[in-house]
Amino acid sequence: MRYLCLVCFDGKQINTMPPAEWERLVRESAEYDRELQRLGHYVHAEALQSPDTATTVRMRNGKMSATDGPFAELKEQVAGFILIEAADLNEAMRIGANIPLARIGSVEVRPVMEF
Template sequence: MKYLCLVYLDNEHWSACPDEKCAVYAQGLLDSGHMLAAEPLHPVHTATTVRVRNGQLSVTDGPFAETKEMLAGFYLIDARDLNEAIQLASKIPPAQHGSIEVRPVRALDLPTAAAT
């Protein structure tokens, strides 16, 4: 099953974990067959939030919500169950400085094609 591990850090700890340490962990996930994708994000001040309400586009600089911890990056992993996903997420290096949200990925619920 696929799980998205969202890495959250506050401003104070944004750069606390060196890229090399994260790259080593990511390589281990790749070597073990658990890694599907991973990317760090630029700091939150570079974010742009897009909304469409009543057909009107609204573009705002910055994140959607003001929070203490901001989304810093993600790991998309393949794990047999939530317990394994939590174990893998607990070893993501920035977990020592912020938090990791583990969320199962779901497939789109699309109607099946009618038999012809």
């Protein structure tokens, strides 16, 4: 099955943690992607720019409206995602929990709808 691991964390944490620690997390994240590729779990992964670069759009009665910022004002915002291939939820949870950013934020593990 495929699962989307939505990686969320509070962006303010980057400003408060020592730069060396943040660099280590970034490096480990890249290594983890390669590890998943090697093990055949990797489908696709991206990191996103900060939530203040987001624009939320809606279509109502054929008319578009746009607002600055992400959909919900939450402390932890989506920061990136990894789409994985896993045998079952146990394996997907293990892969999600080992994403380096899960140590400072959280990872939502969601099965992909198969048609």
